[in-house]
Amino acid sequence: MLLALLLIPTLGAVAAYFITHHTVRRTLLVATAVAHAATVTATWVAPPAAIWGGWLQLDALGGLFLSITSGLFLAAALYSVGYLGRENSEARRDFEEGLLFANAPEATFTSCLLLFLAAMTLVAVSHRFGLLWVAIEMTTLASAPLIYFHRHHRSLEATWKYLLICSVGIALALLGNFFLAVAASDHGGQPIPLVLSELIGRASELHVAWLKAAFLLLLVGYGTKMGLAPMHTWLPDAHSEAPSVVSALLSGALLNCAFLGILRVQQVCVAAGQGAFGQDLLVGFGLLSMAVAAAFIVGQSDYKRMLAYSSVEHMGLLALGVGLGGVATFGALLHAVNHSLTKAMLFLVAGNILAAYQSKSTADVRGVLRVLPASGVLWVIGFLAITGTPPFGLFVSEFTILRGAFDQGRNAVAVAYLALLAVVFVGMASTVLRMAQGAPGGREQNPLPAREPALAIVSPAILALLVLVLGLYIPPLVRHAILEAARALG
Amino acid sequence: MTGWVDTALVLLTLTSLLLLGSSRLTRCIRIVAFQGVVLGVLTVTARPTELSLRILMLAAAIVGLKGVTFPWLLSRVLRDAAVRREVDPVVGYIGSLLLGTLMLAVSFWLSARLPLPMPAISGLLVPVALFTTLAGLFLIVTRRTALTQVLAYLVLENGIYVFGVGVVQGTPMLVELGVLLDVFVVVFVMGIAIFHINREFDHIDTDQLTALKDWTA
Numbered sequence: 001m002l003l004a005l006l007l008i009p010t011l012g013a014v015a016a017y018f019i020t021h022h023t024v025r026r027t028l029l030v031a032t033a034v035a036h037a038a039t040v041t042a043t044w045v046a047p048p049a050a051i052w053g054g055w056l057q058l059d060a061l062g063g064l065f066l067s068i069t070s071g072l073f074l075a076a077a078l079y080s081v082g083y084l085g086r087e088n089s090e091a092r093r094d095f096e097e098g099l100l101f102a103n104a105p106e107a108t109f110t111s112c113l114l115l116f117l118a119a120m121t122l123v124a125v126s127h128r129f130g131l132l133w134v135a136i137e138m139t140t141l142a143s144a145p146l147i148y149f150h151r152h153h154r155s156l157e158a159t160w161k162y163l164l165i166c167s168v169g170i171a172l173a174l175l176g177n178f179f180l181a182v183a184a185s186d187h188g189g190q191p192i193p194l195v196l197s198e199l200i201g202r203a204s205e206l207h208v209a210w211l212k213a214a215f216l217l218l219l220v221g222y223g224t225k226m227g228l229a230p231m232h233t234w235l236p237d238a239h240s241e242a243p244s245v246v247s248a249l250l251s252g253a254l255l256n257c258a259f260l261g262i263l264r265v266q267q268v269c270v271a272a273g274q275g276a277f278g279q280d281l282l283v284g285f286g287l288l289s290m291a292v293a294a295a296f297i298v299g300q301s302d303y304k305r306m307l308a309y310s311s312v313e314h315m316g317l318l319a320l321g322v323g324l325g326g327v328a329t330f331g332a333l334l335h336a337v338n339h340s341l342t343k344a345m346l347f348l349v350a351g352n353i354l355a356a357y358q359s360k361s362t363a364d365v366r367g368v369l370r371v372l373p374a375s376g377v378l379w380v381i382g383f384l385a386i387t388g389t390p391p392f393g394l395f396v397s398e399f400t401i402l403r404g405a406f407d408q409g410r411n412a413v414a415v416a417y418l419a420l421l422a423v424v425f426v427g428m429a430s431t432v433l434r435m436a437q438g439a440p441g442g443r444e445q446n447p448l449p450a451r452e453p454a455l456a457i458v459s460p461a462i463l464a465l466l467v468l469v470l471g472l473y474i475p476p477l478v479r480h481a482i483l484e485a486a487r488a489l490g
Numbered sequence: 491m492t493g494w495v496d497t498a499l500v501l502l503t504l505t506s507l508l509l510l511g512s513s514r515l516t517r518c519i520r521i522v523a524f525q526g527v528v529l530g531v532l533t534v535t536a537r538p539t540e541l542s543l544r545i546l547m548l549a550a551a552i553v554g555l556k557g558v559t560f561p562w563l564l565s566r567v568l569r570d571a572a573v574r575r576e577v578d579p580v581v582g583y584i585g586s587l588l589l590g591t592l593m594l595a596v597s598f599w600l601s602a603r604l605p606l607p608m609p610a611i612s613g614l615l616v617p618v619a620l621f622t623t624l625a626g627l628f629l630i631v632t633r634r635t636a637l638t639q640v641l642a643y644l645v646l647e648n649g650i651y652v653f654g655v656g657v658v659q660g661t662p663m664l665v666e667l668g669v670l671l672d673v674f675v676v677v678f679v680m681g682i683a684i685f686h687i688n689r690e691f692d693h694i695d696t697d698q699l700t701a702l703k704d705w706t707a
Contacts, residue, residue, distance in 0.1 A: 137676075141676070160636065163676070164630070164639055164643070167643060167676050168627070168630060168643065168646065171643070171646050171647055171650055174650050174654075175623065175650045175653060178650070178653050178654050178657065181657075182606065182607065182657055185607055185608055207607050209603075209604055210604065210607070213604060
């Protein structure tokens with residue numbers, strides 16, 4: 001079953017590269033996404049056996065992140081059918097600077113999209129640290145061409161930054177893996193294999209100094225990919241220049257995968273009795289990320305960048321939650337689910353707004369509610385959800401993290417957390433509500449489309465519904481899965 | 491064989507320092523190529539008792555990729571791209587060299603703080619690995635052109651590789667190959683990106699000219 005999870009998107013990617021007929025290829029994309037999601041659902045019913053001597057296995061934590069990824073990919077695949085229909089391969093004029101550019105061939109795009117899914121699946125099921133590293137590196141390589149879909153120089157610049165900064169991060173993570181290997185080398189005896197269960201089982205034999213150094217390097221390395229400040233500098237560029245479907249996947253799925261990399265080492269640290277060391281660092285990076293994001297969200301003039309910074313904020317929130325420990329860990333994992341659903345939905349809606357208004361500047365977009373009624377409503381709903389307003393899921397998870405902070409008696413952290421959330425709320429509210437209301441008007445009065453294509457609305461609407469449901473009622477199955485995953489983190 | 495290992499490690503340190511003070515791109519490419527060859531030598535001499543076909547193949551792959559293929563690719567980019575032949579550093583050459591010596595000191599200090607739990611093949615190994623990594627990081631931050639950033643990235647990878655080959659025993663072949671392959675693909679993709687950047691920013695057509703006027707107005 002694990003092999004099937006990996007093979008479905010890989011084979012789909014190979015096939016998509018060679019199919020020349022647009023309709024067939026788009027059908028294949030959706031079919032692959034459906035097949036992947038169905039297989040992931042099946043793993044909930046019947047947990048798959050470990051293969052390759054425990055290198056690949058699916059535990060509660062991996063299963064949670066895999067489910068988020070697969071679900072989001074399905075939503076994104078549905079959306080991208082409509083998106084690719086609009087984006088033909090002819091040369092087009094760039095709306096920001098008026099230069100001519102062409103999109104990358106659709107076959108390459110679809111193929112990379114599916115490879116991206118395969119790489120993220122591998123991240124979720126890797127229990128060997130070296131393999132996990134290779135998988136995370138693969139996600140970078142598969143997604144770089146996606147960011148460079150629109151071949152103009154701004155997206156090129158964003159891709160370059162993404163490749164370079166993430167590659168440096170991943171290189172440091174490799175050094176972290178080597179440090180971990182040193183920590184696991186037994187005195188003269190047999191070294192402990194870098195498989196998660198072995199490391200946890202024999203955690204007391206690890207060399208503490210090297211383990212700490214390894215954690216630090218892996219945190220910085222994977223934290224770069226996850227978008228923790230101050231290593232987040234690639235993120236706003238990549239998220240704002242990539243096609244909206246890709247931004248949704250980057251924000252909702254990829255950042256989580258990098259977080260999983262950090263959580264895996266944290267698991268080892270907890271088992272070795274060094275959990276507090278990792279937790280303190282996570283709290284620090286978490287608060288710093290939230291603060292940096294808040295500073296850039298207020299007065300942000302590009303709404304896709306605003307969403308990107310919001311991702312930096314929420315990644316900080318996840319790190320903070322896990323760093324606080326206890327009930328906050330549960331809150332953080334629940335928040336990962338909620339954030340992914342909401343942020344993906346917001347990026348998809350932003351794609352609709354961008355398509356209609358042809359501008360990413362918040363100053364140019366007015367009256368979304370009247371011009372694009374469905375997208376407008378979703379845009380406002382998404383804003384309310386992402387800022388943690390009840391009754392949406394993020395309210396519950398953010399509140400749980402807050403409770404965790406008070407439980408631990410860390411009142412200063414709790415106050416800082418609340419203050420930053422408030423700043424972000426105000427910052428986003430002024431931008432989003434100004435865009436939604438008012439008289440319609442785009443730059444140079446572009447002819448705005450009379451109605452929105454159904455395919456552009458279905459995916460975000462379903463995601464919005466899910467976030468709402470999670471706010472009102474967490475199904476026992478989901479609660480159990482998150483509890484199991486949280487238990488793995490001590 | 492420790493003599494060989496120490497020689498290789500000293501050569502690595504010297505080449506990194508040389509790179510910090512070099513101004514011409516062709517020269518930088520040659521220095522990085524030389525580092526690749528030294529890494530190959532280090533791979534073979536690091537564990538003479540465990541010398542096997544596997545190690546020899548790995549060393550050959552290292553020399554082939556880092557010593558020959560990458561430098562060749564990068565010199566081709568340099569030739570085609572008609573970019574400026576000089577490095578344009580944020581920190582000057584003298585400053586870079588001084589900071590380089592400082593990084594070397596920091597590396598020795600750090601490795602003294604982190605004693606290896608097992609006997610090392612050379613006392614120089616950990617400090618040199620850390621120094622090469624730091625030098626790579628420093629170069630990425632302070633050199634501006636895409637080409638020099640790729641070179642700096644290679645130096646960073648070299649440092650990490652030194653640590654891996656000297657300290658970590660029993661890494662399975664799969665991971666070793668994965669590492670090599672990743673480096674290869676990264677440099678390959680970066681090479682393509684450099685090519686696009688060059689094409690994108692160098693070609694001039696009328697559309698671009700009106701846009702620029704529009705933009706400044």
